[in-house]
Amino acid sequence: QQQVKQSPQSLIVQKGGISIINCAYENTAFDYFPWYQQFPGKGPALLIAIRPDVSEKKEGRFTISFNKSAKQFSLHIMDSQPGDSATYFCAASKRGSTLGRLYFGRGTQLTVWP
Amino acid sequence: ETGVTQSPTHLIKTRGQQVTLRCSSQSGHNTVSWYQQALGQGPQFIFQYYREEENGRGNFPPRFSGLQFPNYSSELNVNALELDDSALYLCASSSFKQGSRETQYFGPGTRLLVL
Numbered sequence: 001q002q003q004v005k006q007s008p009q010s011l012i013v014q015k016g017g018i019s020i021i022n023c024a025y026e027n028t029a030f031d032y033f034p035w036y037q038q039f040p041g042k043g044p045a046l047l048i049a050i051r052p053d054v055s056e057k058k059e060g061r062f063t064i065s066f067n068k069s070a071k072q073f074s075l076h077i078m079d080s081q082p083g084d085s086a087t088y089f090c091a092a093s094k095r096g097s098t099l100g101r102l103y104f105g106r107g108t109q110l111t112v113w114p
Numbered sequence: 115e116t117g118v119t120q121s122p123t124h125l126i127k128t129r130g131q132q133v134t135l136r137c138s139s140q141s142g143h144n145t146v147s148w149y150q151q152a153l154g155q156g157p158q159f160i161f162q163y164y165r166e167e168e169n170g171r172g173n174f175p176p177r178f179s180g181l182q183f184p185n186y187s188s189e190l191n192v193n194a195l196e197l198d199d200s201a202l203y204l205c206a207s208s209s210f211k212q213g214s215r216e217t218q219y220f221g222p223g224t225r226l227l228v229l
Contacts (some may be wrong), residue, residue: 006156034217041222043204044157045117052166089156099145099210101170104156 003027004092006105013112019077021108022105023090026071030092034102035064035075047088055082081110118207118221126227127195135190135204135224145169145190145210147218148180151202163188164210192226200228 006023013019023033032051036044041074050057050064050073057064077084087109091102119138127133139146145164149157159172163182177193186207192199195226206218 001116036220040223043206043222043223049217054217085170091156096184099162099164099169100208101147101162101172102149102157102206102218103159103160 002106004090006090006108008009008108010042010109011045011109011111013080015080015082015114016110017080017112019041019080019110019112020074021088021090021110022072022074023105024070024072024091024102025091028071029094030103031095032093032100033064033066034091036089036091036095038053038089038103038107043106044089047071077110080110081113082112085110085112116198118205118219120203120205120221120224123222124225124227126229128229129195129197131193131195131228132191132193133226134150134228135192135203135205137188137207137221139186139188139207140219143176143179143207143209143219144186144206146182146186147208147216148188148190149204149206149220150174151204152221153201157204160190173180193229200226 017042035047035051037047038044061078066073087107147162148160151157161171166182180189181189202223204223205221208218
């Protein structure tokens with residue numbers, strides 16, 4: 001059972017455009033929502049993260065929008081660049097006995113055309 | 115500050131064999147988690163080690179086992195390998211502090227192929 005659902009599976013965007021990736025969850029115990037970026041042959045690297053007490057967080061060209069009532073969150077990449085081409089994973093974790101266990105979405109393969 | 119390292123980078127085994135994967139956590143980190151990432155999928159949590167003890171386990175059978183050493187490095191052992199065990203195995207380290215949530219830093223992974 002996938003606890004975090006991610007869409008789309010793949011995304012093609014022109015250079016300078018906006019990339020939007022969406023995620024949804026059901027478990028209201030989740031209280032930390034990170035996004036990871038993974039390049040081929042590498043492990044996932046933390047991009048940006050948000051907690052449910054805020055509705056938006058921005059770091060440079062990357063913004064997370066969070067809708068607690070809808071149990072949805074999304075990643076927006078502004079002015080997308082070819083170097084942003086990678087696989088993006090949303091994830092969630094909850095307080096509990098396992099320290100920061102991450103539940104990942106299936107991933108979105110982003111391709112930015114020059 | 116060194117990052118998370120894993121060895122080997124690639125491994126080929128046959129069905130029924132046993133494998134040991136190794137992970138050195140980032141300097142100052144005391145918690146290690148292991149994840150399995152099948153091709154085209156997101157990472158799936160296998161288990162976590164804190165203070166040399168297993169601290170939580172995902173939906174993986176007992177033939178997946180692990181260790182954490184006093185220097186916080188860790189091993190993942192898989193017995194009786196099956197074809198479906200072919201995947202990228204990721205190690206992630208973090209620094210647990212009471213009452214806080216710390217970022218997990220991932221290593222580059224070990225690509226395991228079971229024939």
